[in-house]
Amino acid sequence: MLNGKKIVLGVSGGIAAYKMPMLVRLLKKSGAEVKVIMTVNAAQFVAPLALAVTSGSEVLTEIFPAASIHNAELNWTQHISLGEWADAFVVAPATCNTLARLATGHCDDMLTAIYLSLRHGKPKLVFPSMDEEMFLAPAVQRNIGQLSGDGCTVFAPEHGELASGLVGMGRLPEPETIVEKIRAALELHGAPQAARKIYTGKKVLITAGATREKIDDVRFISNYASGKMGFALASEAALQGAEVVLVTGKTFLPTPAAVTRIDVESADDMLRAVESHFDTCDVFIAAAAVADYRPAAAAAGKIKKSEAVFDLHLVRTPDILMQCGRRKSPSQLVIGFALEVQNAEDNARGKLAAKNLDLIVLNSADVAGAGFEVDTNIITLIARGGAIEKFPLMTKREAAGKILNRISRFFDED
Ligand SMILES: Cc1cc2nc3c(=O)[nH]c(=O)nc-3n(C[C@H](O)[C@H](O)[C@H](O)COP(=O)(O)O)c2cc1C
Incomplete structure (x- = not known):
């Protein structure tokens, strides 16, 4: 389904981050190569090790490598080379905070940097997930509108049970659904120009x-x-x-x-x-x-x-x-x-x-x-x-x- 496709998955610090090792597993099973980027806060919700093991690759957070591992072989500019490497950049879950940071062009961690360095025209697929009231907050809707205007495909969260125990809009779609949406986006992207x-x-x-x-x-x-x-x-x-x-x-x-x-x-x-x-x-x-x-x-x-x-x-x-x-x-x-x-x-x-x-x-x-x-x-x-x-x-x-x-x-x- 996703044979040979290179996907950078950006994970931010929402409760639904716990589903991401499963998403990575499904993407890999579909034939994709996956590299995972997480925000500092995402590590509160899912272990970086789980994402490293499922993706088979180092999980990055900071733009600057830790001083202790500075050596000549290090790729100092992964914040750019990963943007070149990726066929698609997926942010899941995208928190209110990360939506705001992406919408305003922040570039102070690996997730925001790769969003900016992704090569022109490659699909940017954003999956917000949060409490319904937060999702509907004018500031969040404004940021989503901005990201849509900037060429991102922002997928509406689903209605259902939320981590808070409330029922409402804000659930991250299940990993199977996210894989399908990524597949559809890449298929459309890969279609011949004339057909599109x-x-x-x-x-x-x-x-x-x-x-x-x-x-x-x-x-x-x-x-x-x-x-x-x-x-x-x-x-x-x-x-x-x-x-x-x-x-x-x-x-x-x-x-x-x-x-x-x-x-x-x-x-x-x-x-x-x-x-x-x-x-x-x-x-x-x-x-x-x-x-x-x-x-x-x-x-x-x-x-x-x-x-x-x-x-x-x-x-x-x-x-x-x-x-x-x-x-x-x-x-x-x-x-x-x-x-x-x-x-x-x-x-x-x-x-x-x-x-x-x-x-x-x-x-x-x-x-x-x-x-x-x-x-x-x-x-x-x-x-x-x-x-x-x-x-x-x-x-x-x-x-x-x-x-x-x-x-x-x-x-x-x-
Ligand atoms: C238990 C808990 C669950 C949270 N879940 C969410 C969430 O689902 N969506 C969201 O936007 N923020 C959520 N937050 C708030 C974010 O973690 C917080 O805004 C954080 O700054 C996000 O940082 P990041 O976007 O850089 O990862 C939650 C916070 C806590 C304590």
């Missing part, structure tokens, strides 16, 4: 996540959409050379590298943001789960609890996809998503025709591994004209690749 850059010169507008329709100042109607599919599409389209504008409802996902992100709340807000970019886009992909209805009027303050029954009067929200399908010029492509339970294909075809779409991505909500919040999906693509392609269970990232690949085939037809 089909979208150069194209502007791709994507919606993601769920909208929130206000009932009053503290309550809203929404749905379970996580935004993962839309974010995977945005990330993949950017890698394939597109200029990407991502309009997203509330989500905890970090902004993918080289993507312009617009955060919105309601369906009305989303429509406004889409309208301001639609005319200049080549491809519009509506992956958001937009609420179909909103309260007729949002109450100011908090509605008091009173009667046993409370009637909420709902009105339709704008149909963003329908409006874009009708408005599109002959050179524009409009792609929709359909989440269907019964008569899935017939309903999806109906939506494709009614909304004047070029492609519809059908995913079923009632199949294990597909739908909301999970990292995988099972998709069927139905193109204008009726051609249908079915795919097995795959990661949302892989599904994004398939969808973008199918869309790009329209470029030759148009």
Whole structure:
């Protein structure tokens, strides 16, 4: 899987560091060569010896070798030669502190130095892991945004049980998942230039996540959409050379590298943001789960609890996809998503025709591994004209690749 790939793993001082000998073992089993760098604090959580033994290599922390081992054979500039050597630099777990240090260009230990000396264009894969409140802290989100903007792929931590005993967002993915993400990143990186850059010169507008329709100042109607599919599409389209504008409802996902992100709340807000970019886009992909209805009027303050029954009067929200399908010029492509339970294909075809779409991505909500919040999906693509392609269970990232690949085939037809 990772045959001959050279990976530098930077371990910082979070509790999840204890999983790193297992990650190193799996990477080695996949055929990779691994060199481990740790921060001083990481040694509080995992023994350097365990990482040295599993990687089969010296574990480095400081830029300066200890005075006692100064000798002529020493490689004095490993902080640079390892950056040249590596095919990818992985930081796992990445603590709040290390994220901040990477985002601001610190260079006072081996981990930060190699991050800077990694040769241009090599994948930098960052796996933050921390308490949920810390992850959501504005400063941490700002640093993640900075790192994404600097070309790192920052993977959102998973939701689950945390070291503190709390349940929330912040878990480091399991080593198997991290290996898969490294493999996918290296595969994409190694793909022929022509294959990766089909979208150069194209502007791709994507919606993601769920909208929130206000009932009053503290309550809203929404749905379970996580935004993962839309974010995977945005990330993949950017890698394939597109200029990407991502309009997203509330989500905890970090902004993918080289993507312009617009955060919105309601369906009305989303429509406004889409309208301001639609005319200049080549491809519009509506992956958001937009609420179909909103309260007729949002109450100011908090509605008091009173009667046993409370009637909420709902009105339709704008149909963003329908409006874009009708408005599109002959050179524009409009792609929709359909989440269907019964008569899935017939309903999806109906939506494709009614909304004047070029492609519809059908995913079923009632199949294990597909739908909301999970990292995988099972998709069927139905193109204008009726051609249908079915795919097995795959990661949302892989599904994004398939969808973008199918869309790009329209470029030759148009
Ligand atoms: C028991 C314990 C667990 C910790 N776990 C985390 C963690 O999971 N994520 C994190 O960002 N910081 C965590 N910290 C705080 C970091 O260890 C601390 O910010 C440290 O300065 C990180 O240094 P480094 O990034 O240079 O390794 C933890 C601290 C303690 C005492």
